[in-house]
Amino acid sequence: MALSRKKNKESNKRLSLKLFRTMLLIRRFEERASQMYGIRKIGGFCHLYIGQEAVAAGSITSLDLTKDYVVSAYRDHGQALACGLSPDELMAELFGKKTGCSKGKGGSMHFFSAEKHMLGGNGIVGSQIPVATGVALKLKYKKEPGVVLCFFGDGAIHQGAFHESLNLAKIWDLPIVYICENNQYGMGTDFKRVSSVTELSITSSAYGIAGEQVDGMDVMKVYDAVSRKTATARNDHVPGFLEIKTYRYKGHSMSDPATYRTKEEVAAYKEQDPILLLKVQMIKNREITEEKYKKLDNEIKEICRNAVSFAEGSEEPLVESLYKDIIA
């Protein structure tokens, strides 16, 4: 069940802790993944989520994943962890092992879970947006009470698929919220250089969908905004659009030295680190102590170490599995 925010201290504390724990898990998992990539345990592309934790944690924590669905792009580690996929199966997937969430067939960009309603993990910029729209069509057709959250980056907003999908969602009144995670760089390109409007939140208005810009470094603001939009989508079948402004500390992928931005800029964003901001907030609200934080952090680091051990200890997929799962 999703946690609702009430003017109730206890439930606020529970929610804060949940968001905090999720963000910290994403951070530590990604740091561990980065390390494993460095020692060649993980190959190919590896797009890290560090800096953007508030977006996945804030938005997905507001969902009820027995009814709702999440569709993401290729920077999907954060969404997968927020959906509740285990660090073990995700690390194993990064290692290409058969115990991975996609049996070693997907890798970093293709995390899936039928059980947790996570429908990818899509490697083509913008390609998942019509797919997510189709999931919303199913909810509406079957009169099911869910909503779809569709994540994509600032780079995808100029794809035709985005515009086609928003138009379809609006004319068909679909229960979907489109979330543009604006981390400000499409690979190495500053979004301002390639966008006719720099307020991306206004793009949806062309399709009669009200857009809103959200501070993506503040997890509570994300949680609130997404909760509002999903409620409207769920109850009134009005699609929603959010531009969540965020920042990635690392390069676009592991092979990107990120020379297109200044050290000062990165440092400035690290000042408003989403985990740090929430921690300060929680200490102020007496929801956590430095000691408890240390204990929690150690526990999460242990979980991530164990995930590496699990991945290391798991078996490679059999070569015979090469031809499995192509055709039902």
Added chain:
Amino acid sequence: MAEKSMREALRMAMDEEMARDKNIILLGEEVAQYNGAYKVSQGLLDKYGPERVIDTPISEEGFTGVGVGAAMAGLRPIVEWMTFNFALMAIDQIYSNASKMRYMSGGQFGVPAVFRGPNGPAEYLAAQHSQALQSIYAHVPGLKVVSPSTPYDAKGMLKSAIRDDNPVIFMEAELMYGWKGEVPDKEYLIPFGEAAVKQKGNDVTLLGFSKPMSVILEAAGELTKEGINAEVIDLRSLRPLDEHSIYASVRKTNRCVIIDEAWPFASVGSHIGWLISKNCFDFLDAPVELVSSEDVPMPYNHTLELAAQPSAEKIIRAARRTLYRE
């Protein structure tokens, strides 16, 4: 048994299946209120309502992706492309999502959708609207690709396509919609991967599928007059491909002409040519012939466009060549 047109046969298949399973929806441009660009979906809106027969805007990538997502989430959509020429707008959804979703997700998500519409040359439509695109779809693993040539096969195979748990590319042909043939009213299914032997013969195997079957049969009739008894095989299904029937026939006749109205380079036809050379090498008495589209964009002028396509004459000449009579 009643005579039915191809479009009626396809409609019967969709109608019967939609009546059977509420998870089946039909979406595409002009499928509902307009009753279908080629009148295949005529009457389905009245019968099943706008929730199940859905008009889309002209946004192939968008509504094809919607079909993929809806299928992943449990529906069984039929996505109608007004023509395969427009389906190129949606090729990313087919290549990146429909065909690979089951694999990428380690078997967790299938895409039980049908993508159908007219494929192949029509008349007077010029280069962008007259092309056979089967090679593109047959190329990628994870799809089933079928292309029937008779109303009877069309009905039985479309029903199989709708029931299939995999994405099925179902290729029709604009010029075939009016073709008539026997179609029983009773329920029947035609499984994929089974070619149909249209005519038995010992001298040369003519392999084809879809619309060219008519010129192939015409060529076979002419060849009979010359004392050449051709075996005519309608592949019907390209993926899965009935390799067994192909090899059995070629091993008997020692000669083969493949007819595929797509361009010759890296086509279904050229691939089958390789399969035959590999699996029937010691049985071949002549090089395998391929009668394809000429390697040119489709011209508008009618004489030229006919010259660009496989014809009975071209098939006859190719068959004669395999018998060293040309």
Added chain:
Amino acid sequence: MLALSPTMESGKIAQWSKKEGDPIESGDVLCQVETDKTTMDYESTSEGALLKIIAPEGSEVNVGDNIAIIGEKGEDISELPSETVQPESEKKEIAEPEQATHQKNPQEKSILTAQPAESEGNFPRGVPVSPLARKMAADKGIDLHSVKGSGPRGRIVKKDVEGYSPPQPNLHAPPRGAALRDEIIPVSEKRRVIAQRLSNSFYSAPHYSLSVEVVLETLLSARTRINKSSGEKISLNAFIVKFTAQTLVNHPMVNSSWEYETIHRYGTVDIALAVAQPDGLITPVVHDCETKGIRQIDHDLKELIGKARENRLAPEEYSGGTFTISNLGSMGIREFTAIINPPQAAILAVGEIVKKPLVDENNDLAVHNTMMLTLSCDHRILDGAVSAAFLSDLKKFLEYPIEALL
């Protein structure tokens, strides 16, 4: 090189009649070519000047390969492919250049030679074969060198292998006076063709044979009278050929070929006679024997046998027979069985004339001139009764020649 015979796959350049630089008219004899059957003049089909000889004397050349370049006098031919046929012994390794400098590898110099090239193993190089034909030939033990291809560029295809028939056997005169010594004798093209065709005939056609003894009194005395009155000697073979032809007209099935799906019954009687040559044998053919008189047949036979002994038979003079006769009587053989000359249905083996005491129908004993005839038959076409009827008719004609006219 163009094929000079229906079965020719390759030939040996025996001798060049022209040298480089000579002017050439179309139809000029360029060289003599030894084929599987004979030695023939190779005539030019183009005119100009003989710019370059590619195939030296003694070299084996496949049909379709270049043997020379004919062009305009003074034309530059350095760009033309002119690979010279070379014997193995003359081939040299290309030396690697000492250093990888900017200069090209030294080109190997082609050396013209008069030595015969080694033959190319069991596969006809440069002769296209369909995969099916290749497999069928392997299954039947047929050497593809000896199969004539009917497909494009001479490709050997299924029907060529099916219709393939080895030539008939050679019965050598034994060598005389040669001191005995171990010797490895290379198999000539001709010998190889004979070997393949006859083994193929023997293994693919189910042979059986029937014999009859013929009393020749009437025929011999008639021949003696004729030869006396005309002054020219008609050979006994001419009589045998004519009476055989007449019998074949009455038994057309014996004058036919097995073609797997069909049987080809011939509309003419073209009788081949086996003639020994030093390096094998050849079967010159007397065409249309059913319409020719004995004198004409004899005339034809003398001319053909003369040409055969000089190795000057043209392809049409030794191919296309519908029935073959082999006569070893002059070598003292009383009776023998011959192997069928494919694709024919039967072959008649004729023995020597022997004086024998015979008991006639009146139980009188008298000395007679007798001759054994043995007919080898292909059981796929000819059943015993059919062959027997043919053979007993032939005996009747030879013994009572007047009946042949009925």
